[in-house]
Amino acid sequence: MKKQLLKYSIFSLLLVFIVSQSIAQGIVFTPQVSGAASVSQHVGITNIEVKYSRPNVVSPQGQDRTDNLWGSPTVPYGFTNLGFGTATEAPWRAGANENTIITFSTDVKVEGKDLKAGSYGLHIAVYEDNKATVIFSNDTQSWGSYFYNPENDALRVDITTQEVAQTDLLTYTFIEATTSDAVLALDWEKKRFPIKISADTPELVYQNFKEKLKGDQGFNIQSWMAAANYLAQNKIHLDDALNYANAAVEGQFFSDKNFNTLAVKAGVLVAMEKMDEAEKVMDEALTMQGVTINNYYAYGRQLISQDRKEKAMEIFKKASKKWSDHWLAPHGLARVYSAMGEYKKAAEYETKAIAKAPEASKPVLEGYLNTLKEGKDFN
Missing domain, CATH: 1.25.40.10 (Tetratricopeptide repeat domain)
Incomplete structure (x- = not known):
């Protein structure tokens, strides 16, 4: 009996060691609930790419958040203290998990304002009156908006949201595209955030x-x-x-x-x-x-x-x-x-x-x- 307990103890310690080492090495055993996705579009010779994670209107606990999404802890209005990280006034992360990242291969204009080529963390401050502020941050390495710092802002633009058909999975799409202009839309639940992007092709x-x-x-x-x-x-x-x-x-x-x-x-x-x-x-x-x-x-x-x-x-x-x-x-x-x-x-x-x-x-x-x-x- 003692031998069996000893074997069990050694096995348990070995298992803990293996798991600890695996976690330390960054091995992922389970998928993220909000799966990673990407979308890209060429506008003339400019490539625009968005990398993000896709939360569902139905929470991981099975709760349907359709009637209690905007202005909730999931998507707070404006800038709020999320209770974690260093940000005391954080916007919505515009996705899930890590930063939503948008990359432009050339200089562009967003809603008529200049933005240099490069990658940016994408955030959105959502308001009750169908208004929103889209924020492009030079910080692309943080988790969500928990470490958002306005000093890292590269650009802010104001947009008007639109009502659309139900979209359970948060989705970025290019709903318009020509050789010089595109409209990137973020759709979730029944709300759309359209962002006009232009390139001097x-x-x-x-x-x-x-x-x-x-x-x-x-x-x-x-x-x-x-x-x-x-x-x-x-x-x-x-x-x-x-x-x-x-x-x-x-x-x-x-x-x-x-x-x-x-x-x-x-x-x-x-x-x-x-x-x-x-x-x-x-x-x-x-x-x-x-x-x-x-x-x-x-x-x-x-x-x-x-x-x-x-x-x-x-x-x-x-x-x-x-x-x-x-x-x-x-x-x-x-x-x-x-x-x-x-x-x-x-x-x-x-x-x-x-x-x-x-x-x-x-x-x-x-x-x-x-x-x-x-x-x-x-x-």
Whole structure:
């Protein structure tokens, strides 16, 4: 009996030792009640990521907190003493467990206010009147809001909350996203906290071009063309855009004067409102070897969109002489006559285009013809 007790005692001590060592080594044996999650979104070339833990409206003890959540010990209103840690006035942790952390890969604006690239602890002060203050803290290492210190605030913004459908598990989602803006929403119970985030994507892309063109991508003519074209489309840093376009055309080991590089240069000149210079460049581009009717057609359409119908007519007439048997020749003329309001003449050319067009294109052209018969422009 004594031997058995001794064995049991030794086993118990050994078990305590193993468990103690395991805890000391940070081994996790059980999952957290509020599971960890993450969500991310690209806004242009800016990546936004949120890492958080997801509490449930139903407490770990099985209590439904739907009717007693906001303004409760779970989510106190405003700033409160949570009774633990160093914070005497703490906001809500906007999640569970450790800090909710939001990371921006570039500088952004949050609700119109500047915030530098980096990671931030995310907190929210919730109020009774559908108002809330979102806080971005430079402290990302603390547990919840128990050690919140306003001296670490990087930014505070005020938002208006919204009522939404029941969401049991606290959830962050990007409910809107474009190349320059996004709305990050925190939904829990029937309350939504929408946060607008913006990035100056064109400027960020420009800065990215400046760096990339110094490296191996600068050995590729396509990089210079892409940079010039992007800046022209966004009408920013046009002097640099013209330099990039000129580099693609001539003067560098990778340069090549062809239709595409000249067309990019012409596009920059159009953005600079130097129409006469752009026209001269495109006239040269159309003389380059390998130019097709598709190049003429695309340029003619561009001219129509710029309300330069006379020049478009000149281009489409040249295309008709060079490619008289191609269906795009009469179709191009139909487009420019339609833009000029000469619908009857446009219909004549569209009828000729339908006769020459491939079967797959005929239904679309027939739709254009019907529009012309109704006395409307189909451009």
